[in-house]
Amino acid sequence: MPAIFGPRANLLTNVGLLAFAGLGSLTAFLIWGVPRSQYNTQQSLTPPQPVPFSHKHHVGDDGIDCRYCHSTVEISANAGVPATATCMTCHSQLFTQSDVLAPVRASYLQHKNLRWNRVYALPDYVYFDHSIHVAKGVGCTECHGPIGAMPLTRRASDLTMQWCLDCHRDPGPHLRPHDQEFNAFWQRTKETPSADQLVAAYHIHTADLTDCTVCHR
Numbered sequence: 014m015p016a017i018f019g020p021r022a023n024l025l026t027n028v029g030l031l032a033f034a035g036l037g038s039l040t041a042f043l044i045w046g047v048p049r050s051q052y053n054t055q056q057s058l059t060p061p062q063p064v065p066f067s068h069k070h071h072v073g074d075d076g077i078d079c080r081y082c083h084s085t086v087e088i089s090a091n092a093g094v095p096a097t098a099t100c101m102t103c104h105s106q107l108f109t110q111s112d113v114l115a116p117v118r119a120s121y122l123q124h125k126n127l128r129w130n131r132v133y134a135l136p137d138y139v140y141f142d143h144s145i146h147v148a149k150g151v152g153c154t155e156c157h158g159p160i161g162a163m164p165l166t167r168r169a170s171d172l173t174m175q176w177c178l179d180c181h182r183d184p185g186p187h188l189r190p191h192d193q194e195f196n197a198f199w200q201r202t203k204e205t206p207s208a209d210q211l212v213a214a215y216h217i218h219t220a221d222l223t224d225c226t227v228c229h230r
């Protein structure tokens with residue numbers, strides 16, 4: 014009776030096993046590596062924009078308040094991105110001949126807002142609300158980084174669940190006085206109330222702040 018598994022079968026088995034091991038590491042990488050890599054979290058992402066809008070110029074140099082352009086950040090879940098009419102309150106007089114602003118003027122004449130590409134975006138199954146964070150002393154730069162110094166808007170946090178939870182477990186060190194929340198250059202000083210004082214002043218309840226239903230409703 015001829016052998017059922019000849020020498021060739023051995024070779025095939027080895028090749029098969031190798032391929033299986035390779036597939037295993039690839040799968041392991043996909044499951045473990047990709048969610049943690051910058052490729053996936055897009056941590057330093059700077060998407061292309063229709064106009065090279067600079068927070069460094071508008072906030073850092075000119076001192077324009079965030080709420081002038083992101084007018085709903087205190088009152089709603091969304092901060093909102095400004096309509097072209099908001100740009101034109103200044104740019105109908107300033108830099109009216111500038112080439113970089115040509116798309117802004119065209120958008121205004123056509124009554125069609127510019128289409129800004131999102132820098133920060135959560136999956137639909139996550140619930141987030143700006144107004145509660147603003148009401149409880151979390152400043153914009155805690156989550157959006159040193160935006161007042163950015164010539165182009167770059168993503169400063171990875172937006173993973175872990176990132177949200179790290180702060181929800183112990184928000185105290187991330188809080189600041191109410192009148193400094195929109196200050197893109199704020200730094201803690203000796204006069205800043207302590208983390209415990211701020212937690213008490215804002216009546217923050219950390220006990221249930223990590224419940225799944227806070228963010229998944």
Ligand code: HEC
Binds near residue numbers: 195197
């Ligand atoms: C003069 C108007 C203006 C002011 C003032 C302004 N912004 Fe913006 N902001 C924009 C525009 C336009 C965009 C969209 C283009 C971009 O992403 O750079 C934007 C985008 C952003 C984004 C990214 C939004 C996204 O796509 O996810 C964040 C975060 C942000 N701004 C925060 C701030 C903060 C914080 C302040 C105050 C310190 C501020 N902005 C002041 C106009 C403004």
Ligand code: HEC
Binds near residue numbers: 113
């Ligand atoms: C409150 C006034 C104000 C508003 C509103 C405003 N800008 Fe400006 N913008 C300025 C000033 C002032 C400068 C000059 C900045 C500097 O050099 O410090 C400027 C400069 C610019 C420049 C650079 C122009 C150049 O030739 O270098 C661009 C691009 C620009 N703004 C786009 C926008 C867009 C887009 C919006 C709307 C989302 C907007 N601006 C809203 C005041 C404003």
Ligand code: HEC
Binds near residue numbers: 091146154157
């Ligand atoms: C606790 C973290 C946190 C704080 C504080 C925060 N943001 Fe955001 N911001 C986010 C997240 C997360 C998103 C993406 C939201 C989404 O996709 O639903 C976002 C999105 C944005 C956007 C894009 C448009 C929108 O409404 O989604 C703008 C503009 C913005 N933030 C501006 C601000 C400004 C201005 C402040 C300060 C008043 C601020 N943010 C404070 C986390 C924060």
Ligand code: HEC
Binds near residue numbers: 142146156
């Ligand atoms: C830098 C700190 C910080 C980060 C980062 C942060 N949060 Fe918060 N969050 C807070 C604080 C402080 C509160 C207010 C808690 C309170 O009301 O006592 C809060 C409240 C909330 C609430 C309302 C809770 C309620 O009881 O109604 C939601 C929803 C929420 N956060 C979602 C998120 C999500 C989603 C992320 C990540 C994308 C996030 N937060 C990141 C500090 C943070």
Ligand code: HEC
Binds near residue numbers: 174181226227
């Ligand atoms: C403070 C806000 C917050 C809380 C509390 C929270 N999550 Fe999440 N969760 C997120 C965010 C933000 C993401 C999106 C992460 C991403 O896109 O990388 C997420 C993603 C997930 C996912 C998708 C898979 C993954 O890991 O990316 C699952 C499943 C999940 N959460 C389950 C839970 C469970 C179970 C709890 C309670 C033990 C919980 N979450 C509590 C913010 C939260």
